[in-house]
Amino acid sequence: MMKQAAKRAVEILESLGVQYGDARAETVSTEKTVFRNGRLEQAILRDSRGLGVRAVVGGFWGSASCTGFDAGSAEAAAKRAYELARSAGGKGEKPLSPLAPQRGAYKGPVEEDPFDVPVGEKMALLDRASREAMKDQRVKECYAWLGFENIRRVLASTEGSMVESDLTFSEPFLMATAVSGGDAQSRSLQDGARIAGWEWIRQCDIDSWGEKAREEAIEKVLAPESPEGVMDLLLDGIHLSLTMHESVGHPTESDRVLGWESNMAGRSFLGIEDQRSAIYGSRLVNLVADNTLPYGLASWGWDDDGVPGQRWHLVKNGVFQEFGTVRETAPLVGRSYSRGCCRAMDYSSFPINRQPNFYLEPGPDGITPEDLMAGIRLGVMIEGRGSFSIDQRRINFQFGGDRFQLIRNGKPAGPLKKVIYRSETPRFWGSCDGIADRRWFKTAGFLTCGKGEPMQSARMTHGASWARFRNIRVGGGK
């Protein structure tokens, strides 16, 4: 039915003589169970199925959607998309980067279908972990959830593409908040979602997370506050996933450079002319986009333009290489090909330029976090993600974290809380002088990257090993 609906919509678009058109049929099944303080707060199922249609007429887009896949609704959505495109009154063309017709099917890796695991087993796991986290009375709040989603997509276009994806997303989460001395501090499991099955939940070992979150939340709430001053940072991969996302992923989106997001998400400090020339960081910094990463949340087989997943350097040896693009933006930033970054939140949303999966390449073999720490006289070690804020051009930022240790004379010197650091994007990445090897590489999967108007959430995965940054302003933001 999905293929038929997409095909029917494309036939209508062709009969109307559009310059380009495509149709995305999508079914989504979601199951989410949320425990708060050991009690099932929310047990929710979600089913969604519908068709989104895009058309170009006279050089302008129109887009419409319908719920379900019946032929009449698909035809109406196609005609509405055509009318909306026509309403702009354009007479020109919309150059899209060339793409040979795509055919095929992609299934994301799933060893054990999470929807086959009994709901009772999932709830029992969350119940055990929550109760473990709350064993100490100082822990006043514990959220724990398991979320699973299966998305099946069919994309057909007037250029002859017909591709399918079958993707299963699995997400565990647990956070404990301890209250003491008039303060409240949290610690959470932040590895996030993967395109994977129940095997990812097993790997995360949620049973052990109740105790870990409890002990580290209590350690944190009792810890002294951050020192202030200029010092070094040792950051883990889960923490860096967010710093990278905000200070690399967003400014290298081509639509921002073109001013298409100037009203909300913002612009970029980069210009079109900065490709292959702007210094983004030290020579150690290699940032690799990879929408073929098997468990990466942006590995869909093909994006919503029908462009296959790819791997490329965003930053190579510290030099910015090229933007993440969609078919529409690629020619406008001087590229003859799209990097396949076009994704919509759902069938009723218009696909936009989103971040790919990307990671910081690990350092040479044999480098450990202890080696990096040994070179720090005064600094802070940060694990996990916390507070985050960055200006709309993606230069001026401030980040917190989830767990902090003071480093003095190359050794851990006790826990801290309320640590934030501030820097500017090229200066920060320019201060990176050490990266641990691949044994310490960790990834985090983001399900809720917000962008666009109306706001759309998107998914992607970032990763890194521990890395060291010199002379960063650190403080508590008093």
Added chain:
Amino acid sequence: MTRIEPVEMARNAVEAAETPHASAFVTVARKAFTRFGNNTLTQNLDTETTSITLSVGDGERKASIVFEDPGPQSIRAAAERVREFLKASPPDPEYMPPPPEGQIYPVIHDSADPEASECPVEKRMEAVKGVIATAAGFGLKAGGICENDWVRTAVATSTGNLAHHEKTAVNLSFTLDMGEASSYRNLNHESWREIPWREASEQVAREALSNQGQTEPEAGEYSLILEPLAVTNLLVFLYWSLDARRADEGLTAFSDMQGKPVSGKGLTLSSDPDGQVKGVPFNPEGLPSRSVVWIREGVLENFPCQRFWAARTRREPLFMPECLQMEGGNGSTRDLVSETGKGILIRRFWYIRFVDQKTLKLTGMTRDGVFLVENGRVTRPLKDFRWNWRPLELFRSIEAAGQPVGVSSFLVPPLKIGGIKYPST
């Protein structure tokens, strides 16, 4: 579709549940918008979506399902699936049946406009092309969105409550910029009649041009003059933080503060769902909204409080009816500027996040217009800057407030706040 349909969907879902307790919340939304950037149209979309949330309970356990197809077969299938899910759920020690029958829902007057409920594409095109033409005429780039929504909601409960609500929204927000100089406006109302895009786009163009040649503010103490949008950006975080249970559990800045001052006398926050900015008459579980004063002259009077916690703590169950108003005074932002010796005028904030939820400490950036005020006049544009502030502390130092104006679902005044140090630590 006819107006009755969301109500029918809700009633049908509850009837199909076949469980001791059930409630259904339905949203049928037509959303149409045109986006633009770099002085050209980039998207034009029109969509209608239906969302039905069916929540069921057996007196001990509960579960929910969200689905889109309102047909009888789909509703029966959803009901069957959620009943299976219910069986797997553990007993809920905080189980609450739906609100008892006889709930009385407020009437929200003028929440929907007939013309806006048609979501006319011609109106969007006229406004968007007009803004782009103005920008181009001033040598500026325009980006933004023109949205027109028609949203109908309905709630039904197995205890016999049934209600329907309809609202329209027209929203035009745009940024005009040139290099680092920019200005921004957000116009919104239930109808197209109150979207003065011609006047606004010319004014924003002049503001953007006057924002060229920004310099760093000098370190020192300033008054802050916050335009209503900037005040709204801060109030959102109070809106999110006000929760009785989380406060009682020691997790927020409002812990153990009910009945006590949490800020200065200049802060009075209330919600009136049938006020100048419109709220909603019910929440998804079928509880009616009402007018509430949350904070009066700095004293925390009421909390939003879910029904279980309200029963346990002997409070009234209350929720934020999707609108909030802050009391103000007379006059405009310009009047506040004229009364200021040395100040910084801020149009809006950007990327505000919690630094510390326990003290409601926030960080963020300024955006789209920061100006130095000297001796009652705006004298020069300043560069955007990062700040770390606690709004409850800022609002202790309100020296003057202007006439409240509507900003989306908030009604807020411009404020003059005294004694702020720059740079923020």
